Amino acid sequence: MTEPSGYSDDWSAIDAGYDAAPAAPARAGGGIAARALAARRGPDYLAGLNPEQRQAVETIDGPVLVLAGAGTGKTRVLTTRIAHILSSGRAWPSQILAVTFTNKAAREMRERIGHLIGGNVDGMAWLGTFHSICVKILRRHAELVGLSSGFSILDTDDQLRLMKQVIQAEGLDDKRWTARAFASLVDGWKNRALTPKDVPEGEARAFGNGKGRKLYAEYQDRLSVLNAADFGDLLLHVITLFKTHPDVLADYQRRFRFMLVDEYQDTNIAQYLWLRLLAQGNPNICCVGDDDQSIYGWRGAEVDNILRFEHDFAGATVIRLERNYRSTSHILAAASHLIAHNEGRLGKTLFTDDADPEAEPVCVASAWDSEEEARSIGDEIEALQARGHSLDQIAILVRASFQMREFEDRFVTLGLNYRVIGGPRFYERMEIRDAMAYFRCIAQPADDLAFERIVNTPKRGLGEATLKIVHELARAERIPLMQAAAQLCLTEEIKPKARKALADLLAAFERWRAQLGAMKHTELAEIVLDESGYTEMWRADRSAEAPGRLDNLKELVRSMEEFESLAGFLEHIALVMDRDNAEAGEAVSIMTLHSAKGLEFDTVFLPGWEEGLFPHQRALDESGRAGLEEERRLAYVGITRARKRAKIWFASNRRIHGLWQSSIPSRFLDELPEAHVEVVEPSTRYGGYGGGGYGASRFDARDPFQSGSYSTPGWQRAQRARAAQGGFAEAGGFARADMRSARARQQGPLTIEGELVARSVGDGVSDYAVGERVFHLKFGYGAIASIEGNKLTIDFEKAGRKRVLDSFVERH
C-alpha cells in the first residue's frame, strides 16, 4: 500500500507544450528529441534491422500489430520504433505512451531507448506499466472518481483483510465464503472492467448466499472511505473517469500522439478498453505480442484481444516477425511443430538462417522417478560445467513450484550453486510489511489497515476487546481508526491500562509525524522502528529467522535512501514489488515456466513432462480445450527459452501428496517432430502401465520390457490389454483425456487402454487384506502391513515400508 509522492511536480514539465508536436526537427532544444535528431545523420538505429523489423519500426501511422515470435527481436523493434518517432520529429517524448506489464520490462525499455538515442530518457513520462500510468492519471483526477489525490494502494494482503471484514459485516460465515475466493471473483470482475452494478446477476448471486453484488459494492464503499484503491481499481477507475468525463479523455487522447503496447497477448478486457478509449482519438497505436506465448489466461488475459486486433482497429497493418535470432533450427522446429497443434492462433513460422551442422537435436529422456530425474539432471549439469559451460547459462524450468525442491535438495548435495527465481518477494515479508505499516500510519493517518496491522505489534496489551471499541466508534462516525482511538482516549470507555498504551502509541505517531519534515526520512525510519519497540521485538526473538529479519529491516532502511521522501518511497513500493535478484556468483537458475517468459539460456532442462502435471490436470478440468492450448503454449515458451540445448524429461513415478503415483508421458512429447528430437535410452527401468492413457505414444515403445526380459504382472496385463483392444485411441485425441477428469480419476475406476487398472481409486475401501503378498512396479514384492481405505502400507522386501494406493499393486 502506499501513498503519494511528488506526483504534482512531474506535471509541470510534462504539461509544457504537450499540445504541439515538435514542428521543425531543427528547432529542438537540448532534450531527447534533439539528441535523437542529431543521431539521424546516419540513422544507424535502423541499420541491422531485417526488412520486417524495419517495417515495424517505420510504419508509424495508423494501428499496427507486430506479431513477434520468440527471439525475433521484439524489444528491439519497440525501442527502435520509439527512437524513430522521436528522431523523425513527430512527437515529444512526453507525447508517447508506452505500456508494459512489468516494471522490469519498463526499466529495460527505458534503458535501451537511452542507449539508442544516447542520453537519459527522463522526458518519457508515460513509459511504464499499465498500473503506474493509471496511478499517475488518477492522482490528478482522483476527486472525479470519489478519491482524494493521496489515496493509498492496497496490496493483496490488505485486500484480503478488508474483504474478510466486509464478509463478516454481512453476517456471512467467512469459512464458507472465504475472502480469498471473493478476492479472485472481484479481481475477475475488475479484469473485465465490471463495477458492482455491471456484474451479471448470475455471477453475483453465486457468492455469499446471493449477496455477491452487495459485498462487492460494500467493499468498494469501504475502499472509498479508506481513500484507497486495490490494483484492479487503478485501471477500473481510469476507465470510469474516461467514460464519465469526456473532456479529460479528450485531453489524454490529444496528449498521446503515439501509443505502444508490449506483450499485447497478456492484456485483459479492462486494459483493452482502456487502450481503445485512448485510441479512439488517435489511431497511432502499435501493439506487439505473440499469441503463442499467451500463458496468463487464468489471471484474466484475453488471447482474443490479439486475435481480434485487425477487427478492433480498422485499417490495421499486421507485421510478422518470424526470423529468430536465438535458437538452433532443431529447437525452433521442435517448438513450431508442437505449437502447430493449437487451433486458435494467428500462425507464425519461426526460422533461422543460422544452420549449425553441429547443433544438438532436442533431447527427450525418461527417469524412473522424480528423484532419478533430479539426479540425472544434476549429473548432466556437472558434466556441462566440467566442459566449461557457465552455470548462469543453464536453467531448469518446471511446471509447478513443488517440483523445485527435489532439484534444490540434489544441488545442495552436489554443492552445485543454484538460484530460485520467483518465490516470496522482499516486500512481502512479514517484517517488511510491518515496518511499512508504521511508515504508512505516519504518512497517511487514515490508513486503517496499516494501523490495525501494527497496533499491537509488538505486543502492547491492545487486544481484541480494545480494538473492537475503537472499530465501533470509527464505523459509527465514519472516521479513521486513529481518530476514533484519539477520541476514546479522552473518555472512560477503555480500561485504563489499554487506554494508556493506546495514548502512548498515538502520541508516538504524533511525534514522528512532527519529525517527518525535520529530518531525513531514513533517519526517521530508524527512530520509528526503534522507539516503537519493533526492532527490539525481533532482537528478543530466539527463533532462527529473527536475525535474518533484522537484516531485512536494515536493508529496507538502506533502500529508502534512494528516495527523496517517505511518501515517494511508499508509492514506489506499492507499485514496484520486485526485488533485486542479483546474488553473487554463477548459478543454475530454477524457476517455473511462467517466470521464464522473456528469458533465454544456452541450456534448458524441462523436467516433469507427464500427463496430469504437464499439461496440468487442473488446467484441463477447469478450462478444457482452451486450458490444454494454454498448457501447450507454456511448453512452447519453455522450449523457445533455449539457445543451444533443450532437454526434456519425464518420470514414470512421481510422489504427489505423499503417495506414489505412476505417470504417463506427456502428450506434448508426441507432438514433437521426430526429425529434430533424439530420444535418449532410458537409463534403467520403466514404470507405469505401458502405453499412454489417451493414445499411442512412441515413447511407449522404448521401454526395456520390450527387450524381453520382463514378465511382471503389470506388464503382462498391459500387453493383454493392448492385444485385446487391437490398437490405440487416436493420437492427439484429447477429448478423451478431457473426460478423464480429476473427479473421474479419483472416484471412478481408472482405466488405461480399456483395462481396469485401479479397482478402488478414491474413497473406496480396499479389498486387500493385511498380510497379503503384493507386487508393486517400483518397489517390487512386499507384504501389506496395514490398510486405510484404499491406501496400503506395505513392507517391501527391498524398498522398505511405503504407503501406496492399492491400485498400483498386484496380488501375488
Next chain:
DNA sequence: GGATAGGCGGTTTTT
C-alpha cells in the same frame, strides 16, 4: 498472549 492441535489444501503470478 502464547503455545499447540486439528483441519484443509496442495498450478501457474504481476501490479
Next chain:
DNA sequence: CCGCCTATCC
C-alpha cells in the same frame, strides 16, 4: 505427506 492457518486452551 507436509505446511499453513485457525481455533482453542491455559
